[in-house]
Amino acid sequence: MKAAVIVFPGSNREHDVAKALAASMGSPPRLVWHGEAELGAADLIVLPGGFAYGDYLRAGAIAARSPVMREVAARAARGVPVLGICNGFQVLTEAGLLPGALLPNATLKFNCKFVHLRVETGQSLFTAGYAAGQVIRVPIAHHDGNYFADADTLNRIEDQGHVAFRYCGEDGALTPSSNPNGSARSIAGVFNDAKNVLGLMPHPENAIDPIAGGTDGKPFFDGLIRALS
């Protein structure tokens, strides 16, 4: 099993996700600098969190147009699993690999805290470690995580079961106060049509350790690696 974590200038959670993958895989993933000529063989491609190119234009906008993303898109089209976390999610929406867009948080502030997520389906590579309806506790850390899509798109992705995670209360209830950034229909993560691409704002990679952040993110990586092995 080979995993590649793409590192853009300004990525900053590549080591966090690499550590999480290594713990589940038994060996570390490859960190691939965006400018490298070859992406190489990969059974999983990860776009990590951070501020690619400073997010100075629009979060993820410049990274989405970098040459390596053409290769990522081609691999995704061939069915290679692609995971985008936080800034990676923003890049995937900017690149058109996922529907919708991430707007600035409704509070217009960066927000770092632990939130509860409801797992909407266990029927995917990325959520195989969880049961549908399960509530997990993982952190968010973003300024632009307010998921937006037009009503038709939202209806479609909901009808097709392409919502992976929603922000919720400790009891799983969807309420305005448990939605930290104003996301449409409390959406925290979405799949593409083929469900081989997932983007999510929260950071399961910062919840793999009983002493720092808890372990609710561990099944995310364990389940993913098991499903791919």
Next chain:
Amino acid sequence: MTASAKVSPAASIAPETVTAHGLTADEYTRILSILGRPPSITELGIFSVMWSEHCSYKSSKKWLKTLPTKAPWVICGPGENAGVIDIGDGLAAIFKIESHNHPSFIEPFQGAATGVGGILRDVFTMGARPIANLNALRFGSPQNPRTRHLVAGVVAGIGFYGNCVGVPTVGGECNFHPAYDGNCLVNAMTVGLAPANRIFYSSAAGVGNPVVYVGAKTGRDGIHGATMASAEFDEASEAKRPTVQVGDPFTEKLLIEACLELMATDAIVAIQDMGAAGLTSSSVEMAGKGGLGLELELDRVPLRETGMTPYEIMLSESQERMLMVLRPEREAQARAIFDKYELDFAVVGRLIEGGRLVVKQGSAIAADMPIQPMVLQSPEYDRPWVASPTRPPVDSAQLPRIETADALETLMGCPDLASKRWIWEQYDHLVRGETVQTPGGDAAIVRIPGTKKALALVTDCTPRYCLAHPATGGAQAVAETWRNLTAVGARPLAITDNLNFGNPERPEIMGQLVGCIEGMRRACLALNYPVVSGNVSLYNETQGKAILPTPVIGGVGLIDDLDSAMSLAFKAAGESIILLGETKGWLGASLYLREVCGREDGAPPPIDLAAERRNGDAVRGMIVERLVSACHDVSDGGTLVAIAEMALAGGFGADIAVPEGVAPAAWLFGEDQARYLVSCRDPAPILRRARDAGVAAAVIGRIGGDSLTVSSSRPISLKALRARHEGWFPSFMTAS
């Protein structure tokens, strides 16, 4: 360049020009004697920043020298970019705190952001990977219409920079007082890790070696920032907005990665960040420490703007720039690394014999000046000072009787004690995945990657004590950080200090500085807790009104085994609460007196450093031996506030019994020092240990229920208390 080329002195330097550069007539005379001629305008500018208070420490040097800086674990004390301590296993912790007060008041977002950028560079310049940021903030009265704007801008700016570079902001403090109405304080601290045998210093070596500029381009921003930070504000200070630098954390992130990648090779001889006074101070410091000269060719400096004069290039404080001396044979390898990160890399000069700084632009020589005299003959003042008047203690019997529950609710919702969640949720405190204790504890805990060890980190200062009695306040600031580190189970190792004061030319302000440093000195010695780095920010004064004396201390401690790391949250109902340390009920200069009684007078609680050491060592021993389930030091607001904080953090109430024969308010809210609260299932071994160590200890209550009950006062529901504690900051920031 021919040997005959000479610097052209300015036709005439008017006295007003000298004054405008913040130089006195005496200082200008000294410049004339060093040069043997009038300076060029570029030379005058270079002298002015090198001899500014900010760069030369001319008012504080005499006193800073008295601080203890040595311990067996200190690898590098003050004088380099940051302090370095040995933390075992071949690793060093590198850290420093630095102020960005003046720029933050004028332009809060960029001022605070570039403060973070600057302190990060001080730390990674020495070869460290930054692993944590902290900050200490002081703002004016919440009633002041400007305060909200400053808070919003400063917090957003710190977050903007720290979040983007991927260094978690794990702790800090934030207080309010009208004395900061005209001058807010923004002190930023960075902590990094490096292999103990791979520390990089700034002393240049090797005549002929290339001097290399890397990072962002130079623009006209920040010219005279160091000089601005060395003067009071007046009504025209708004006009200084253009002297505030603009931060680019994305470039800083690339610069961190590129520098650390280069540092893994043997290419670097010396390296120095371009902070205050930019290219000037970095080149002077590197060459000066190496006893060499340095020739700069300004035509090679990457510029953002056209038509920049030598004066502007030398004094620019554009951010995200570094200066390095490289081994010549490694130049190509180094260039390739910076090319990868698309950062500028330019050989802008070389080291020369003769100890002169020679600055050329085209065929003209803009400056040609001896470095050693500029460094060694920089002014050092023994400014006159007067001791602060001593205040009488407050007699608690004379205070009005106030219902305990009302007083606690007032205190927990007052600006200084209210939860700072509104602030720290805007900081990424989790990136890197090593944050064990997030903001809100006594000290932050950040794991050392791949080990069971961790660093404990904290900033602290109680300015109202420093005003009431500077020596007590200075000692208390040091002791409180030591206590905070102890309360999470860490061995306190060393501190960095950020001395924020008013105008040192006023004897009463100088007296505050002298007194605080004396108190710090005594506490550092008693606690074996040396100063390894620091920063002085004077002239925090507007129209003759100074800030409270604010010597902020950043403390670093080591936790040897994370399994014994401690938190302040109550863990289980039924457990006992023990108060350790002696309580006399000291209410002078307390928060109770200020927030509940509306008075700010009285002598501060005395500091007994022997008791501080004894009590702290005993508590740390109990933590390491797993005798306690929670621990919290007792500070602002006294015992009942500390209990309330433990209750809110754990979600358990408590029953507290006030001992017979004491004044309840003094016992509950007095701020006697050297005290801790612990919880435990079995008090016996703790009481025994305390007795053996000579530490006063008593069971004062029991955990349980969903409210705090204190003797005969009405019960205080945790829900109501939490609403007050969490509610103040968001409602303050959203009020119109």
